[in-house]
Amino acid sequence: MSTKMVKFVISRQDNPETAPYLEEFEIPHRPNMNVISALMEIRRNPVNAKGEATTPVTWEMGCLEEVCGACSMVINGKPRQSCTALVDQLEQPIRLEPMKTFPVVRDLAIDRSRMFDALKRVKAWIPIDGTYDLGPGPRMPETKRQWAYELSKCMTCGVCLEACPNVNTNSDFIGPAPLSQVRLFNAHPTGEMNKEERLNAIMDDGGLAECGNSQNCVQSCPKGIPLTTSIAALNRDTSFQAFKNFFGSDR
Amino acid sequence: MAGSRDFINRRIHSLLGVIPIGIFLVQHLVVNHFATKDAEAFNKAAHFMESLPFRIFLETFVIYLPILFHAVYGLYITFQAKNNVTRYGYFRNMMFLVQRVTGVITLVFIAWHVWETRVQAALGQEVNFDMMADILSSPFMVVFYLVGVLSAVFHFANGLWSFFVSWGLTVSPRSQKISTYVTMGVFVALAIVSVRTIFAFI
Numbered sequence: 001m002s003t004k005m006v007k008f009v010i011s012r013q014d015n016p017e018t019a020p021y022l023e024e025f026e027i028p029h030r031p032n033m034n035v036i037s038a039l040m041e042i043r044r045n046p047v048n049a050k051g052e053a054t055t056p057v058t059w060e061m062g063c064l065e066e067v068c069g070a071c072s073m074v075i076n077g078k079p080r081q082s083c084t085a086l087v088d089q090l091e092q093p094i095r096l097e098p099m100k101t102f103p104v105v106r107d108l109a110i111d112r113s114r115m116f117d118a119l120k121r122v123k124a125w126i127p128i129d130g131t132y133d134l135g136p137g138p139r140m141p142e143t144k145r146q147w148a149y150e151l152s153k154c155m156t157c158g159v160c161l162e163a164c165p166n167v168n169t170n171s172d173f174i175g176p177a178p179l180s181q182v183r184l185f186n187a188h189p190t191g192e193m194n195k196e197e198r199l200n201a202i203m204d205d206g207g208l209a210e211c212g213n214s215q216n217c218v219q220s221c222p223k224g225i226p227l228t229t230s231i232a233a234l235n236r237d238t239s240f241q242a243f244k245n246f247f248g249s250d251r
Numbered sequence: 252m253a254g255s256r257d258f259i260n261r262r263i264h265s266l267l268g269v270i271p272i273g274i275f276l277v278q279h280l281v282v283n284h285f286a287t288k289d290a291e292a293f294n295k296a297a298h299f300m301e302s303l304p305f306r307i308f309l310e311t312f313v314i315y316l317p318i319l320f321h322a323v324y325g326l327y328i329t330f331q332a333k334n335n336v337t338r339y340g341y342f343r344n345m346m347f348l349v350q351r352v353t354g355v356i357t358l359v360f361i362a363w364h365v366w367e368t369r370v371q372a373a374l375g376q377e378v379n380f381d382m383m384a385d386i387l388s389s390p391f392m393v394v395f396y397l398v399g400v401l402s403a404v405f406h407f408a409n410g411l412w413s414f415f416v417s418w419g420l421t422v423s424p425r426s427q428k429i430s431t432y433v434t435m436g437v438f439v440a441l442a443i444v445s446v447r448t449i450f451a452f453i
Binding site: 166168203204206208209210212216219220226228231233237 | 256261328330335338344417419421422423427
């Protein structure tokens with residue numbers, strides 16, 4: 001009996017310094033398998049399509065339900081999460097590559113540190129600590145909460161940075177994800193109190209102004225976050241902020 | 252400081268493309284359109300523009316310096332991008348690429364156009380209908396002018412779209428969509444004006 005096989009072409013790299021190479025794999029098909037279960041099968045039996053023993057493919061994963069962002073990779077040319085990439089819905093051979101916008105650690109595993117650094121840079125949090133109890137903050141209207149919830153779905157997966165033509169080695173653009181987080185925290189009634197700090201942070205080099213409006217981010221975001229709307233809204237906010245900074249303001 | 256150098260430069264780049272360069276472009280195309288009437292009307296209009304008071308200052312601050320800044324910074328922006336339309340063939344991503352391509356074509360065209368007309372005028376040649384008719388007597392130059400002028404007009408129209416986004420005037424997806432239709436309308440309108448003018452010299 002011949003079992004149906006699934007073909008993979010995987011871009012591999014032994015360490016951050018060495019050159020990437022392609023390796024083909026053929027693994028037995030199982031119903032409802034996703035890219036991660038296929039990678040697990042390769043890990044269980046690391047033999048390539050030529051029948052040679054090889055090292056198991058390295059990748060990252062976490063939640064397995066598309067909320068952590070760790071398993072993002074380029075699958076058949078498009079960056080997405082491998083946990084929700086169902087093999088039966090993909091054209092074969094299935095081509096897996098790391099998201100090369102980020103430093104490759106090994107095979108499909110990448111280092112997304114720059115995104116977390118960017119979140120720190122733009123102060124993507126709400127400062128509530130004080131030397132005494134500040135009491136409850138202002139209430140958030142329910143309609144606004146529902147709207148802000150959409151922005152809070154960002155899982156820092158890096159797909160928008162991978163799709164953006166302006167995030168590359170020639171530029172220091174922090175990318176769409178941290179910008180949209182600025183809008184989220186500026187929309188929060190307590191976070192709004194530090195609005196200016198965040199706006200000034202994204203008006204720094206590598207910030208908001210580096211966006212070239214290719215709008216690939218909003219097309220690629222797996223969570224459907226309105227990234228380009230966030231960017232345009234921040235463009236408006238920083239227009240006012242720039243004038244306030246320059247001419248001064250009575251608030 | 253109102254923001255970092257990048258932020259200010261980008262905003263100035265965006266603003267200068269519309270004011271004054273965009274306005275100058277429209278004015279230039281409209282005045283040239285007199286050529287569709289007859290040679291005399293064109294010469295009269297060109298002479299009026301030539302004899303504006305403080306001409307060299309108007310040219311320097313409305314045309315030369317803004318275009319120089321827009322061009323130099325535009326090239327910097329262009330070569331910073333790593334275009335990826337083959338992988339992400341979305342409409343806006345294609346416009347992103349075309350905006351950069353037409354920008355570079357427009358720069359080459361303007362450099363040649365200024366040399367051929369304004370610099371020659373400074374060297375004593377008279378700018379009139381015959382000068383343009385002479386230039387456009389070569390089929391190569393007709394193609395060069397068509398490509399150059401249409402690139403400039405597209406770059407302006409699509410640049411107007413991104414100007415509205417960059418300054419935060421169009422925020423919602425719907426407003427950006429309507430703005431796409433409006434600015435492409437501007438492109439078509441200006442394209443008709445400029446193509447009619449070019450063919451008036453032939």
